[in-house]
């Protein structure tokens with residue numbers, strides 16, 4: 001059922017606790033990628049324009065319930081303030097009487113950011129007392145942190161028992177629209193491209209998407225387990241022999257449902273790969289079997305052609321997972337070719353989070369895709385059809 005968003009409720013004059021995802025990368029106190037801060041701005045600006053009293057919260061890193069100075073959100077308050085061109089008060093704790101006193105001072109249209117909620121163990125354990133203490137800070141609640149919506153933590157789930165209304169921000173609304181509605185009732189043909197390391201990580205996504213897609217394309221190391229299932233040899237490639245039967249079932253299901261299931265026609269194989277140095281001693285392209293001693297690291301030119309043609313005729317494309325070890329320059333051609341094909345197609349293009357977002361940004365085509373998910377694990381769980389606790393806890397539209 002559809003959930004309420006900040007557009008469905010009147011938050012004027014209310015103290016609103018907003019769960020953001022400010023889990024930004026930091027190097028010596030400097031934010032090295034501020035895209036998560038940028039992504040949070042529309043919701044914050046909307047709340048300010050509605051004269052809400054805005055109290056932002058987030059986690060940063062994995063402080064494991066301890067106060068860790070390096071994981072303070074203070075640099076985020078500064079960055080927000082300069083982007084929003086208005087002061088953002090940083091409050092040096094996230095619960096307790098001193099914080100409650102501070103949030104009372106926030107006026108309409110003003111903003112404060114409280115300290116990292118994971119500085120308390122009660123955040124991740126969803127401790128009811130910690131959730132109640134967070135609830136003391138505000139009247140209403142907005143969740144806009146899709147990346148943690150698959151976790152029932154105090155600031156994503158527990159706190160909703162103490163605040164009302166509880167609605168989503170624009171980011172979560174968009175995630176649900178693209179990863180949910182646009183893939184549930186897609187414009188057809190609907191082509192799904194899945195890659196990455198392990199079949200075991202993505203088999204539930206494959207299963208769920210076999211119900212919706214017209215074509216499923218498999219690349220990355222995942223393809224080698226499927227190759228084993230088809231009786232081919234994969235040399236030293238990363239594969240999961242324990243999941244050969246699972247891969248076989250997926251192939252059979254695709255056949256039974258009339259879903260086109262495309263595996264790579266050829267692969268780039270290398271010998272003695274040194275991941276850190278990005279080097280190898282020998283390389284070759286293999287059609288069919290990969291020779292012993294070689295490890296598959298990317299899809300080859302024939303696969304690129306096949307996959308590009310398939311993407312070109314799609315009306316909806318969903319992509320999750322790289323086609324090879326894209327972190328290494330000489331193994332990234334397949335991934336970047338897919339990125340280009342997805343970006344250049346006229347289809348609704350949805351990038352399903354994690355490494356594919358990184359890859360499409362590296363390829364320089366990120367401006368041309370329709371939607372890039374901000375979640376990694378959350379995107380996958382949502383695509384699997386799982387209920388996300390941080391979304392489930394929000395008010396439903398009647």
Ligand code: AMP
Pocket residue numbers: 195196197198201219220221222238296297298320321322323324325326327354355
């Ligand atoms: P995932 O998180 O499952 O999307 O996997 C992403 C990771 O899969 C990246 O770090 C890639 O380097 C890795 N990967 C993709 N293709 C291969 C391959 N052929 N061999 C080893 N690792 C791969």
